[in-house]
Amino acid sequence: MTAAWPPFVPVARTVTQEDIDDYAARSGDFNPLHVDPAYAAAGPFGTVVAHGPIGLQTCFAALAGWLGAGELPARAEVDVAYRGPVRLGDTVTCRAVSIVAHAGRVVLTLTVENQRGEEVVQALASLPRAVVPTLRRSGHHARSAATMSASAGRDGVPATRSAVRLAAFGPPDAMRWTEEPIPAAGPDDVVVAVAAIGVNFADTMVRRGEYRRDQPLAFTPGFEVAGHVLAGPATGPPPGTPVAVFCEHGGGYADVVVAPADRVYPLPPGTEPTVAAGLFLQGTTALYAVHRYGRVRAGDTVLVPAASGGLGGLVVQLCVALGAHVVALASTPAKREVARAHGAHVVLPPDPDGLPAAVREATGGRGCDVVIDGVGGPLFPAALRALAMNGRYVVVGSASQAPASLDARVLMPRGQTVSGFVVARVMEEDPAEPQAALDEILALHAAGALRPSITVVPAAAVADVHRRIEARTLTGKAVLTL
Ligand SMILES: NC(=O)c1ccc[n+]([C@@H]2O[C@H](COP(=O)([O-])OP(=O)(O)OC[C@H]3O[C@@H](n4cnc5c(N)ncnc54)[C@H](OP(=O)(O)O)[C@@H]3O)[C@@H](O)[C@H]2O)c1
Numbered sequence: 001m002t003a004a005w006p007p008f009v010p011v012a013r014t015v016t017q018e019d020i021d022d023y024a025a026r027s028g029d030f031n032p033l034h035v036d037p038a039y040a041a042a043g044p045f046g047t048v049v050a051h052g053p054i055g056l057q058t059c060f061a062a063l064a065g066w067l068g069a070g071e072l073p074a075r076a077e078v079d080v081a082y083r084g085p086v087r088l089g090d091t092v093t094c095r096a097v098s099i100v101a102h103a104g105r106v107v108l109t110l111t112v113e114n115q116r117g118e119e120v121v122q123a124l125a126s127l128p129r130a131v132v133p134t135l136r137r138s139g140h141h142a143r144s145a146a147t148m149s150a151s152a153g154r155d156g157v158p159a160t161r162s163a164v165r166l167a168a169f170g171p172p173d174a175m176r177w178t179e180e181p182i183p184a185a186g187p188d189d190v191v192v193a194v195a196a197i198g199v200n201f202a203d204t205m206v207r208r209g210e211y212r213r214d215q216p217l218a219f220t221p222g223f224e225v226a227g228h229v230l231a232g233p234a235t236g237p238p239p240g241t242p243v244a245v246f247c248e249h250g251g252g253y254a255d256v257v258v259a260p261a262d263r264v265y266p267l268p269p270g271t272e273p274t275v276a277a278g279l280f281l282q283g284t285t286a287l288y289a290v291h292r293y294g295r296v297r298a299g300d301t302v303l304v305p306a307a308s309g310g311l312g313g314l315v316v317q318l319c320v321a322l323g324a325h326v327v328a329l330a331s332t333p334a335k336r337e338v339a340r341a342h343g344a345h346v347v348l349p350p351d352p353d354g355l356p357a358a359v360r361e362a363t364g365g366r367g368c369d370v371v372i373d374g375v376g377g378p379l380f381p382a383a384l385r386a387l388a389m390n391g392r393y394v395v396v397g398s399a400s401q402a403p404a405s406l407d408a409r410v411l412m413p414r415g416q417t418v419s420g421f422v423v424a425r426v427m428e429e430d431p432a433e434p435q436a437a438l439d440e441i442l443a444l445h446a447a448g449a450l451r452p453s454i455t456v457v458p459a460a461a462v463a464d465v466h467r468r469i470e471a472r473t474l475t476g477k478a479v480l481t482l
Pocket of ligand 1: 311
């Protein structure tokens, strides 16, 4: 078999998954794992020997094993993330991480590990629900979402969940998915089966121990999820209701969350959980920043730092929809392209020294009417100098993680206002507000007026997402799926 394969094309750079896929396409060799020593020794792939179909084939084999018999689907959607490499002589094992039902499909998350327990492949297989009527094995990994969604009361809630456990503040790898008992639910709490988890910039601060310094360890990070109700009080949304959840005190990186009923918000029928988790907190924040605090009107010029980011991208789109002129800041050419795609009219690098002059040039010498700033630090005084007479400066974040200092006297001669808010406090003041904001954001999305940039990633890759946020290489919002 080895002899029949076409020659490898030597490559002078790191072999990528595309190289492997290309070779597999040309050779027709779609074996899930090539651990044949002769093959690996002859090839340019070094020890990287896993190929795409491993996801499909391994998932199906595992699924068949669980079902106890063999009716396998002819088609399924499989998303494979390579954590590799598999080394020569490795044996690999496949284990289930979660099974979640949504919209007539069952999403099965599997990991493949080598004998050292290192995860080498993670596969997310989406199968028609009909293929997975019941799973015979008991225990959390094998519990079927059909069982979960059928639970009409607390009795139907599984005993354990998969959750990220942060035992010590630290780098992204400090986060570990573990199996643990589901937190006890009080009489006013709702238990939700999670389908999608929104990852926020603040999650990285939480993980580093910079968000709340008194945060007790160990705990589960994560502020927002979307899924469906498993159980809750009679006055709350009934089991099966699709909901978004604001996990105010964390706890969202899990496949089941328990949250107070007043932090659980029903979603319009048909809302994709990834869209809800992708839009909820950043969309609500963008709405408050643009409408309530920035009071942006048609014809205003709005300066938006980090405009390719999750919050910034939505702010740009909301301002453009109102008929405002947007001057966007983004740190790389690729990010500036993203900001332009959101509708920004002028796109600049976030250079504090040149900013006031560049904004004046873009506004015929006036300056901007509104700044909606999620970055702060050295950008803050520069952007304030770029603010026009009677301008409004809205502080929404501090991604620079540096102080944004102000000598308030500078506000007087030009009648300017500086305000700031945290979405959690706005929600606390008016409990009806988040549902109204979420409904408005989702309606704008359904009408095509808001086009969020959402990257969907398997939940097991949460550490990678944190690394990308901290390296400033993520654009838009990342959502984890289970
Ligand atoms: N007030 C609230 O209730 C509320 C709600 C949601 C978010 N926020 C805040 O709003 C900000 C944006 O949140 P997000 O989740 O949408 O994040 P994001 O914008 O997707 O990511 C942060 C962006 O900030 C810029 N940045 C500048 N200095 C940075 C640094 N030292 N490290 C990392 N990034 C830096 C980067 O854009 P460039 O490379 O283009 O500069 C980066 O892409 C965060 O500060 C967040 O905490 C506040």
